[in-house]
Amino acid sequence: MEGNKEDAIKCYRIARAAFDSGDYSKARKFANKSSRLYPTKNNSDLLNKITDVHTNRAKENKKASNGSMPDFSTLHGSSASTESKPTAPTFTAEQMNLVKRINSCKDYYDILGVSKEASEVELKKAYRKMALQLHPDKNTAPGATDAFKSVGKAFSVLNDSEKRHQYDLYGPEGLSSVRSRRRNSSSDEYENDNAEFDPQELFNMFFGGQFPNGNVRVFRRGNTYYYGRNENRRRAENHQRRHHEPQTNFGAMMQLLPLLILFIVSLMSNMLISDPVYSLKYGGEYTLHRQTRNFHVDFYVKQDFTKHYKKGSVPLRQLEETVESDYIEQLRNMCYQERVNKENLRRKGVYFGSTDMIKKAEAYPTKSCNELEKLFQRSP
Template identity: 40%
Template sequence: MEGNKDEALRCVDLAEKFIQEKNRQKAEKYLNKAEKLFPTDKAKDLLLKINLMAPSNPETTQPRRRVTTQKSEEKENKAPDYTPEQEEAVKRIKKCKDYYEILGVSKDATDSEIKKSYKKLALQMHPDKNKCPGASEAFKAVGNAVAVLTDTEKRKQYDLYGSDEDRLSSHSHHHTYTRGFESDATAEELFNMFFGGGFSGPNVYVRRGGRWQRQTASSQSHQEHSHHREQQSSYTAFIQLLPILLAILLSMASSLFISDPAYSLQVSTKYPILRKTANLNIPYYVKDNFHMEYQ
């Protein structure tokens, strides 16, 4: 036991330190250890003292409450991470009753005017740039507007039936100007199409059959490769047929330069004149102009 006295006293000293720090748990731990190593009156007195202390923890609940309260106050006092202009723009779009009003263009606006207005509003409403409540819905409304008004057929239908929907929406608390005229592509896809995919992956959006379709870089490369193979195949087939075509052309050309024979052994309308050889009297027939050509 005497051999453990120094270690026991060291534990008591540590316990006194933790008592001063209001750390009851560690103080009690070292005092119990000291009593096991070498019992002392001082250790017993300190054990009685810490039993009168309130349950302690190095991180008491009171500081936690203060930290939580402080964080809540900081959150409440923190300024919004969006500008008044962004908030006002979102509110304006929410009040709009038709797509022309959303984009701020007239009903006879050209495609270029519509797209120009869309680009300006889309950058202003994009959720990555505008954290204002309702910005996401406004961004979708702007996307629907440009998708419909840049499609000739959809725009024509919207111009014809939009007023009926406006009358129906006037009886409800929420505008329904998008009903029946939703975009084939999502608002994010349309944004990437207009801005070259700067906010997303390397996708390209093309209109096929009146619908916006996503075309990835890999599929586009595959299509280009297929088109190249088709062109190469057509060229190869033409090269293979070229000798045959040349032979036909040469045959036709040669026939134009070959003259008729001077005589024929059979009478015909072309060779009606009878003549005979001088020595053997063999009959043959010549043309009417024989004597002129072979004088």
């Protein structure tokens, strides 16, 4: 619920100002909203004051009804007695249980409710379902905003093949290696990667800024998110977009010409490039298992492999040497990254004076380095 604290403070200030000005109905409304977002003692005291005011008003109305003046509040129902009742929750038990489950999960796969072998299609399907159920406009249970952000964060990591690979190997800490590589490749890309994650932008990407059956738009000011229906704004944007569109078909064709040329060049390149002979991973057409004779490296080939590479032939020996070189290079790169991660964690522990972090760095797994060492130990 920490993510709702800023919005809760704003609601409390509005409720306090309404109470001071005598608008007790508005004060109760925003005080209840602040309590749902982030309960505080100040807000609880304010609710008690509002309840006392309504109770006193109800007593005064009752006394007036016993005298010469009629109790006009009964003409439309006793507003004092109605407002003094606690506001009923606007969320269901099912929504509350879902929010609690998401906020208690630490594993990204558990958050989305998918297995570690989930495909891209399954990830997108799971995200769509969870995002619609947890969006603050649909789910007002306490902690729904934090759960909504967690779902978006989990999908953004698992939908990125590089981030997902690092997460599967080392967990959340493995994602730091992805950020370090992006920092070396491009400063702008590094800034974007380290910017605060925006779950609403991800939601807009899937649903166009609105629910499939509504016109709900999501926009952001600073670090605060706002939700609302803004049909006029959408129409203005569409009008401005149409105003800047090319007025002639010739202009549109000229803009599409570079993309068309790029598409044709890419298509011709794919036609000229043949599939690789082998793969270090099982999958697709590469289902036939083989092993090199020197380092006993496992690799996979197509079913027609034996037609082109005979046993004991020179091309087969050359291919196995290429497989071993490729595998060793891959292990070296991964080993280097493991050592960098281990050293970075150790330095962080020294910098902050954390013995736990230093111990964690000492126990940091270097599987690729160990495999590389074993590989050379069993070499002939």
